[in-house]
Amino acid sequence: MKPEASDSHARPNLAAVAALAGVSGSTASLAFSGAGPVSAATRAKVLAAAETLGYAGPDPRAQSLRRGRSGVVGVVIEDRLSDAFRDPINIAMLDGIADVAGAAGAGLLLLTETGDNRATIASAPMDAVILVGCSTRLNETVATLRQRGMPIVAIEADDIPGVLAIGLDNRPASALAARYLRELGHERVAVVTLPLDPQHTSGPIPAEWEATATSYTAIERLRGVTDVFPGVGGYIASGSSIEAGRRAGFALLQHPSARPTAIIAQSDLLALGVIRAAEELGIAVPHDLSVIGFDGVRLDGLEPYELTTLVQPAVDKGRAAGEAVMRLLEGEDVEPVNFSSVFHVGNTTAPATP
Amino acid sequence: MKPEASDSHARPNLAAVAALAGVSGSTASLAFSGAGPVSAATRAKVLAAAETLGYAGPDPRAQSLRRGRSGVVGVVIEDRLSDAFRDPINIAMLDGIADVAGAAGAGLLLLTETGDNRATIASAPMDAVILVGCSTRLNETVATLRQRGMPIVAIEADDIPGVLAIGLDNRPASALAARYLRELGHERVAVVTLPLDPQHTSGPIPAEWEATATSYTAIERLRGVTDVFPGVGGYIASGSSIEAGRRAGFALLQHPSARPTAIIAQSDLLALGVIRAAEELGIAVPHDLSVIGFDGVRLDGLEPYELTTLVQPAVDKGRAAGEAVMRLLEGEDVEPVNFSSVFHVGNTTAPATP
DNA sequence: CGAATCGATCGAATCGATTCGATACTTCTC
DNA sequence: GAGAAGTATCGAATCGATTCGATCGATTCG
Numbered sequence: 001m002k003p004e005a006s007d008s009h010a011r012p013n014l015a016a017v018a019a020l021a022g023v024s025g026s027t028a029s030l031a032f033s034g035a036g037p038v039s040a041a042t043r044a045k046v047l048a049a050a051e052t053l054g055y056a057g058p059d060p061r062a063q064s065l066r067r068g069r070s071g072v073v074g075v076v077i078e079d080r081l082s083d084a085f086r087d088p089i090n091i092a093m094l095d096g097i098a099d100v101a102g103a104a105g106a107g108l109l110l111l112t113e114t115g116d117n118r119a120t121i122a123s124a125p126m127d128a129v130i131l132v133g134c135s136t137r138l139n140e141t142v143a144t145l146r147q148r149g150m151p152i153v154a155i156e157a158d159d160i161p162g163v164l165a166i167g168l169d170n171r172p173a174s175a176l177a178a179r180y181l182r183e184l185g186h187e188r189v190a191v192v193t194l195p196l197d198p199q200h201t202s203g204p205i206p207a208e209w210e211a212t213a214t215s216y217t218a219i220e221r222l223r224g225v226t227d228v229f230p231g232v233g234g235y236i237a238s239g240s241s242i243e244a245g246r247r248a249g250f251a252l253l254q255h256p257s258a259r260p261t262a263i264i265a266q267s268d269l270l271a272l273g274v275i276r277a278a279e280e281l282g283i284a285v286p287h288d289l290s291v292i293g294f295d296g297v298r299l300d301g302l303e304p305y306e307l308t309t310l311v312q313p314a315v316d317k318g319r320a321a322g323e324a325v326m327r328l329l330e331g332e333d334v335e336p337v338n339f340s341s342v343f344h345v346g347n348t349t350a351p352a353t354p
Numbered sequence: 355m356k357p358e359a360s361d362s363h364a365r366p367n368l369a370a371v372a373a374l375a376g377v378s379g380s381t382a383s384l385a386f387s388g389a390g391p392v393s394a395a396t397r398a399k400v401l402a403a404a405e406t407l408g409y410a411g412p413d414p415r416a417q418s419l420r421r422g423r424s425g426v427v428g429v430v431i432e433d434r435l436s437d438a439f440r441d442p443i444n445i446a447m448l449d450g451i452a453d454v455a456g457a458a459g460a461g462l463l464l465l466t467e468t469g470d471n472r473a474t475i476a477s478a479p480m481d482a483v484i485l486v487g488c489s490t491r492l493n494e495t496v497a498t499l500r501q502r503g504m505p506i507v508a509i510e511a512d513d514i515p516g517v518l519a520i521g522l523d524n525r526p527a528s529a530l531a532a533r534y535l536r537e538l539g540h541e542r543v544a545v546v547t548l549p550l551d552p553q554h555t556s557g558p559i560p561a562e563w564e565a566t567a568t569s570y571t572a573i574e575r576l577r578g579v580t581d582v583f584p585g586v587g588g589y590i591a592s593g594s595s596i597e598a599g600r601r602a603g604f605a606l607l608q609h610p611s612a613r614p615t616a617i618i619a620q621s622d623l624l625a626l627g628v629i630r631a632a633e634e635l636g637i638a639v640p641h642d643l644s645v646i647g648f649d650g651v652r653l654d655g656l657e658p659y660e661l662t663t664l665v666q667p668a669v670d671k672g673r674a675a676g677e678a679v680m681r682l683l684e685g686e687d688v689e690p691v692n693f694s695s696v697f698h699v700g701n702t703t704a705p706a707t708p
Numbered sequence: 709c710g711a712a713t714c715g716a717t718c719g720a721a722t723c724g725a726t727t728c729g730a731t732a733c734t735t736c737t738c
Numbered sequence: 739g740a741g742a743a744g745t746a747t748c749g750a751a752t753c754g755a756t757t758c759g760a761t762c763g764a765t766t767c768g
Contacts, residue, residue, distance in 0.1 A: 011503050013754055024718045029756060036757090037715055056501035060479035061419045062754035065723050070415055070479050072426075072463065082449035085439055095436035102466055107478050109426065110452070110462040117456050124461050125414040125424050125479060147410035149365050242654045272654070300596045300626070301655020367724055378748045383726060390727090391745055416724035419753050713766075722756085734745075 012053040021049035032058055064125065073101050073325055074109045074129035076121060076138070078198075079239075081112060087240040087269055089295045089314050090132070093155065096318020097130060104326050113138065126150070128325045131157060135198060135214040151328035153321050156217045164328065165336045166321045170217055173310045173341040174224025174264065177292045180343070181262045182228060185352035186290060190260035191225050191234030192248040192270050194218040202238035204251070207231075221266045221294065234263075237270055242301075245273020246280075253281050253289070261289060261352045268293035268309055272302055275348065286350035296344060306346035313339050366407040375403035386412055418479065427455050427679055428463045428483035430475060430492070432552075433593075435466060441594040441623055443649045443668050444486070447509065450672020451484060458680050467492065480504070482679045485511060489552060489568040505682035507675050510571045518682065519690045520675045524571055527664045527695040528578025528618065531646045534697070535616045536582060539706035540644060544614035545579050545588030546602040546624050548572040556592040558605070561585075575620045575648065588617075591624055596655075599627020600634075607635050607643070615643060615706045622647035622663055626656055629702065640704035650698060660700035667693050 018028035023042060030036040031046040049055075064070035075097060077084045084090050094108075101108055111121050113134075121129075122144040128151040131138060142160060145152055152163045159165060181189055193205065196213035205222075206212070213219050225232050235251050237244040245265060252274075253259055265271035271293030275285050283289050285305065296311025320337045327334050372382035377396060384390040385400035403409075418424035429451060431438045438444050448462075455462055465475050467488075475483075476498040482505040485492060496514060499506055506517045513519060535543055547559065550567035559576075560566070567573050579586050589605050591598040599619060606628075607613055619625035625647030629639050637643050639659065650665025674691045681688050 014756095015754075025755080026719075026757075027717055030717090033756080037717090039716060042716080054501055056498055057477060058756090059419075059754055060477050061415070061422070061424055062723090063477075063756080064479055065413075065415045065419045065725085066754080066756045068415070068723075071474070072479065074461075080449060081452045082445055085445045085448075086442070088440070091436055091439045094439075095434060098435045098464065098466060102468070102474070105474050107428075107474060108464040110464050112452060112456055114456070117459060120425070120456070120459050120461060123411060123414050123417075125418055125426065144410055147408055368726095369724075379725080380727075380749075381747055384747090387726080391747090393746060396746080412726090413724055416753090417726080419755085420724080420726045422753075709768105711767085713764100715764085716762090718761075719759095721758085723754105726752085728751085729749095731748080732746090734743100736743075737741090738739105 012055045014055075014058060017046060017049045017053055017055045020053060021045045029058070069127050069329075070125045071106050072109045072126040073097075073106050073322075074111055074121070074124055074126040076111045076113050076129060076131045076134065076141075078113050078133050078135060080114065081110070083239055084133070087267060087295075088297045088299075089240075089267065089312070092297070092314035093132065093318035093321075096315040096320075097322045098318075099315075100319050100322025100326065104322075106326075113141070121145075128152070128329055130155065130321050130325060131163075133215070133217060135216065151325060153324045153328070155317060155321050156220075158216055164324055164334055166317055166324065167336065167338040168217075168312055168317065169338065169340050170220035171224040171227070173312075173343070174221040174294070175227045176224075176343055177264055177294075177308075177310060178225045178228035180345075181264070181290060181292070181349070184262075184290065184349065185354075186262040187352070188260045189225070189229050189232055189262045189264065190252050191222060191232055192245060192252070192263060192265040192274055193222055193234060193236050194240055194266045194270070195238065196222075196236055200238050202236050202244070202247075205234045205236055218266060225264055237266075237273075240267045240269050242269050242273040242276065245270035246276045247273070249274035249277025250281070253277055253283060259283075259289075262291070262349070263289065264292045266294050268295045268297050268299055268307060271307055271309065271348070272299055275302075275305060286348050287353065290349040290352075292349060294341075296342070305348050307344075308346040308349040309344055310341040311344050312341040366409045368409075368412060371400060371403045371407055371409050374407060375399045383412070423481050423683075424479045425460050426463050426478075426480040427451075427460050427676075428465055428475070428478055428480040430465045430467050430483060430485045430488065430495075432467050432487050432489060434468065435464070437593055438487070441621060441649075442651045442653075443594075443621065443666070446651070446668035447486065447672035447675075450669040450674075451676045452672075453669075454673050454676025454680065458676075460680075467495070475499075482506070482683055484509065484675050484679060485517075487569070487571060489570065505679060507678045507682070509671060509675050510574075512570055518678055518688055520671055520678065521690065521692040522571075522666055522671065523692065523694050524574035525578040525581070527666075527697070528575040528648070529581045530578075530697055531618055531648075531662075531664060532579045532582035532586075534699075535618070535644060535646070535703070538616075538644065538703065539708075540616040541706070542614045543579070543583050543586055543616045543618065544606050545576060545586055546599060546606070546617060546619040546628055547576055547588060547590050548594055548620045548624070549592060550576075550590055554592050556590050556598070556601075559588045559590055572620060579618055591620075591627075594621045594623050596623050596627040596630065599624035600630045601627070603628035603631025604635070607631055607637060613637075613643075616645070616703070617643065618646045620648050622649045622651050622653055622661060625661055625663065625702070626653055629656075629659060640702050641707065644703040644706075646703060648695075650696070659702050661698075662700040662703040663698055664695040665698050666695040
């Protein structure tokens, strides 16, 4: 395929169209945008000239310079897309964002936040940005974006001045789940966490995790459990996937002596992985092991179980972020929003067997 | 949160920085871009002035106008994101694209192609566009984009002049699978297809499907099967999901009299759904029913089966599309690429039992 | 009939940077 | 010491549209 196949020379611009139509540039502009009184005859002339010249309409780049808007909302994802989108909860959220943004005629600029393209984030042509599952290390980038005067919305993030937060009750919800287990008589409880640091270091949760962890959501959920079971131990999964959960489950369950009677996983995928590990080790769920997840996504392959989990409104979260961005762009005042999870009791939890 | 919290007036521009630094605008520009000889002292002065004024660097919008490039690659997805990304195969492909684009410092502009935002696609500020799983109805949009002089790459699409195709051997691969079944002695074969039209109409495959179908990939795969089993029947799923496959499976398997002995599903998710339906109906796979999928994604919840399927290089496909776009933007000649699927025999297919 | 009004159109400034060609000033070479 | 080569900087044009204010007829009102 040849790059610049046909056409005589450069692409035509509005001025060329106006010249051919015998009107001024301003009138031609009005004819296209419809933002002003233009006689039907003139409009027809302009459109005909455009047709003749093969003019495809105003150049978006020039429009965005002049208007100061590009109609693009950036979405910053922490991981590689394949990691982030492996978990349906993130897709649901993105869908919520896309729903609102699409309706407002805005496109979503997907930006991953992997080292080398920090510059890309800082200089991307967008009007506002939504940070998804961001960690503390984003701070410099946030500073640049804010200096640029760009509205910033963060979904589940630390309080950062100038950044509108869309929150979730990660900590109290996790505490609720933990209390539920305690009321069932469980004392040896373990946690399978989402990655706590940018390197996705996997392994037993170190005692000093608070000092090194950077991932907001995982930290909050873990804190929720420690509120009820201080010093609770567990395992950091390498990502939110069934396989990662399975590996974490094996690590926690393989030594019969120190085996927990209940595991709180920080996502449903992880919970399912834990259940798989238990099955393979011949541990009965929920009789010998209670498992609680987080998110409340519908998972195939879970049958005959119905997971006890915290159901979060992911699509609404995304939608709220999208709406917040749109309203901030309108110059409105927007208050932070907080969403609540609903504790759903399935059949993967049972009283502790002494 | 207040919209324009602090800052005295308008955001500063390069001219203001240059003025404060006591240099000309051109020099200031050079100091930022590094594209020219600037003394260290001058650069320092400019940077200091920028610091003082809170200047966050050149405005991307102005840059893209002047340079004629915005550093954004559009990715047009046919469905809602939640539909498209439910299937891991699409995520893998997108990851391939993101991989290449990210490395080149380009962002991905996600555009869904749902009716009302056709205008958005036509006027989005991007340098090139990748069409994913596009259907015939995209033609008008393509015409506009091409008129704009924008490189267009399509993954699995009809041959459109001016559009670079990244292909997959959907038809011969499907034919190969069909022949394999025939060699195993199967005669009553059915297909579970991906949606054939934009409305995602679900139901038995009508005889005149060629007349109404618009979805390239589904059509090609179906043609591959009819090459071997002319007039083969089957069921159109409502999407690529396990649940849709399960419903299709029920529809095809519930009447014992007309039950097929083998089903070719157009995606692994659909295949798994069919297997689920068979299990629920007490039909043994592969003894009473052979099932073949397409894609070769790793699916949880498939155990103890190992799916017979066509393994396609999804990430490579995405990567090839990304590279093609980048090279087209460089003005290079790029040839279409065609990928091949590999037939993988698992344990979900067996000789027909008479 | 003169004035006010309205609709259509145009000119010119503007958005914020990049970049080409020119200029002034050094430094090096023979 | 004159000319060549090179470095740092600047001025002005340019990218392609939008938009404010002005202009000019035509219509309407008092």
